[in-house]
Amino acid sequence: MIGLFGVIRDYHARDTTARGLGPVSLEIPAGQAVAVVGASGAGKSTLLSTIGLLDSPTSGVYRLDGIDVSGLSEKRRSVIRRDRMGFVFQRYNLLDELTVSQNVELPLIYQGCSSSRRREAARLALDKVGLSGKGRLRAWQLSGGEQQRVAIARAVVGKPQIMLCDEPTGNLDSSTGQLIIKLLLDIHGESPNRILVVVTHNVGVARQLDRVLVMRDGLVMQDGIPQEVLAQ
Numbered sequence: 534m535i536g537l538f539g540v541i542r543d544y545h546a547r548d549t550t551a552r553g554l555g556p557v558s559l560e561i562p563a564g565q566a567v568a569v570v571g572a573s574g575a576g577k578s579t580l581l582s583t584i585g586l587l588d589s590p591t592s593g594v595y596r597l598d599g600i601d602v603s604g605l606s607e608k609r610r611s612v613i614r615r616d617r618m619g620f621v622f623q624r625y626n627l628l629d630e631l632t633v634s635q636n637v638e639l640p641l642i643y644q645g646c647s648s649s650r651r652r653e654a655a656r657l658a659l660d661k662v663g664l665s666g667k668g669r670l671r672a673w674q675l676s677g678g679e680q681q682r683v684a685i686a687r688a689v690v691g692k693p694q695i696m697l698c699d700e701p702t703g704n705l706d707s708s709t710g711q712l713i714i715k716l717l718l719d720i721h722g723e724s725p726n727r728i729l730v731v732v733t734h735n736v737g738v739a740r741q742l743d744r745v746l747v748m749r750d751g752l753v754m755q756d757g758i759p760q761e762v763l764a765q
């Protein structure tokens with residue numbers, strides 16, 4: 534369970550302060566798939582970074598499974614990220630000098646897995662995303678949609694409790710993007726307690742999730758099931 538209580542993120546520059554997010558209060562129970570929509574600058578990425586402990590709130594409380602994680606050091610946040618979060622970004626963020634399999638293994642290196650376990654887990658993750666047999670290629674040899682599949686395999690290989698995707702289809706054509714969303718939802722469906730949060734500009738994508746948050750000016754303006762929030 535994710536719980537945000539009056540969370541604010543302000544950005545300071547010289548003598549001005551700009552509100553990036555908040556105040557936002559919301560809970561996301563285990564198992565839920567949530568879409569976050571809104572115009573550019575609405576605070577979607579800041580919300581995702583806060584949930585993913587890439588960033589910490591200026592004020593307010595973030596509880597993860599009841600534990601207050603709002604004021605943790607970067608070191609302790611990085612451990613929680615490593616063990617419990619999977620990230621997928623618009624830019625796939627793969628390392629070109631590594632093979633596909635090595636990219637997928639990266640989180641497991643940080644988790645301290647043996648190389649044989651890593652290779653096997655990467656193989657299974659690549660099977661899951663439809664890239665069986667591509668493990669020895671370099672990331673740059675793949676198409677955009679395939680690279681995003683590798684990024685998804687890397688995000689899920691450590692079996693994270695929370696999957697956070699920031700415009701995962703933003704660089705893809707619509708049919709490839711649709712396949713990527715289907716893949717994320719299929720993987721989500723396999724793990725009953727996993728939370729999935731997808732930031733998207735695409736209403737068609739948002740419709741497929743359990744819940745939609747509509748953001749504007751750092752605030753959550755609407756929060757409900759897609760049929761209600763995206764009715765018009």
Ligand SMILES: Nc1ncnc2c1ncn2[C@@H]1O[C@H](COP(=O)(O)OP(=O)(O)O)[C@@H](O)[C@H]1O
Nearest residue numbers: 544551552553572573574575576577578579580
């Ligand atoms: N690192 C930063 N420094 C200063 N302002 C930022 C920073 N990141 C985001 N912001 C501001 O916070 C607001 C929300 O940004 P963001 O969360 O990136 O929106 P979105 O992802 O919805 O486009 C915007 O006004 C943006 O300019």
Ligand SMILES: [Mg+2]
Nearest residue numbers: 577578579699
């Ligand atoms: Mg963004």
